[in-house]
Amino acid sequence: MIKKIFSVLVASALGVGIENNLTEIIQNYRYHGIESTQKILEKMLTKEKFWLEALQNQDTDFGYYEGTHFLFLSDKNTTELFLYRIENGHLTQLNKVSTIVGIGEGAKKIEGDKITPIGVYSFVDRLDKLDQYYGPMAFVTNYPNIYDRILKRTGSGIWLHGLPLNGNREEKNTKGCIAVENNIIHDFNKTINYEKTLLISYENSFPKVEKSDLAAILAMLYRWKEAWSNNDIKTYLSFYDAGFRKSDGMALKRFSEYKTRIFAKKEDKHISFSYIDISPYPNVENKKLFRVSFIQHYKAYKNKAVTYTSNDSKELYVEIKNNSPLIMIEK
Structure with missing residues (x-):
């Protein structure tokens, strides 16, 4: 993912002039090393502007697929x-x-x-x-x-x-x-x-896909991950719709209580995503709905010792409401 971000940055710098961002990243690497530079890259992934640039030359009429x-x-x-x-x-x-x-x-x-x-x-x-x-x-x-x-x-x-x-x-x-x-x-x-x-x-017509919707979902996904990594329960829960359901039927109230207990452990976390797919989801409920799937790589640490690790397939159903994506269903 980092190599992909760099390639987008270089292409953008040559084409539409974001040289300042590229210079900042390179200088940060020179003075502070790869870990500090990675934080800058991770922050860029939370920005819709970055994703709009990344999607600019892709065919997205039917969604986004890795x-x-x-x-x-x-x-x-x-x-x-x-x-x-x-x-x-x-x-x-x-x-x-x-x-x-x-x-x-x-x-x-x-x-x-x-x-x-x-x-x-x-x-x-x-x-x-x-x-x-x-x-x-x-x-x-x-x-x-x-x-x-x-x-x-x-x-x-x-x-x-x-x-x-x-x-x-x-x-x-x-x-x-x-x-x-x-x-x-x-x-x-x-x-x-x-x-x-x-x-x-x-049936009848394929759901229209806007690059702005895909960019909003991708940026939301990385802000959600950022809040999760930082044990920021308030921000984390703000990405969920009031009518949210877990795949096992758990509603938002019980899900919030469960996640609050987990976040209270104050574990260090390393979370990364790969193979992200975003598909427009046709539905008779007239929702602006998307199916988002990816592989989630997760490790939690306490006092530098690994307490939990997983590499799981994740599936979210995200609805765009008032131009903002909200998680409706999570597996």
Whole structure:
């Protein structure tokens, strides 16, 4: 991340004139060393201005991706499916195909309603040797995701799969899955790494993504981390919405009490993020919602001895309210 920040700073200095920032960082390194310089870099990560500069030449119409390599966009209304490759912040459309989707409009709500979900989903498995009805293979989504479960949506087995091997497919809809021609599902299998692929399913129109929203979320993420690292419980909790829910259903009051006890230990912490992905989240609640995922590297110390360490996948659902991002759900 530090090398990436330096490259952005150098490019910016050459292009739009932030030479003063670059000079300050280099001089600080000369006089005070790498630890002091790292603090300056970490502070820059909390600034929306930095992130707007970093995002300037990236394709962000469908979000911001460091860990995702492929992106499916499924339009339930037109029954079209788009496949994009993501490389260094740039998108390349690899395919556009027709699909069969579930009956019914809006988001899937309950088991058996045969509606294709709306939202952002990862793929958790690849299956073959299925009942011939599902074609030669299927990619399994993680429906219901955290957002669905918080809203008490039920159901399972939402797949991207092929068509019946016997050629008998009279239904013009699925049981909530997305179905494509068998040669297409074979092509997908050759192209994607399903573990680094996301599916965004939407209806009628794709949520508009502004670079300013992405910059606000990225800067918020690092301010949240800064408050956490500094045991600043008041600032830390200010990033959470009043209606916040933990993935296990814990509401804000109990979550605040729990975090207050943890922060009161006054442990030293080292926290870093990698593979940050930010996806616009289509929803029928008309929220300006984003799914934010990343790998969180965490170490806590007391009297220089390690008390806790983890490297976990984190998932946040962040809503933009009055131009400010707030955490609605956390896993």
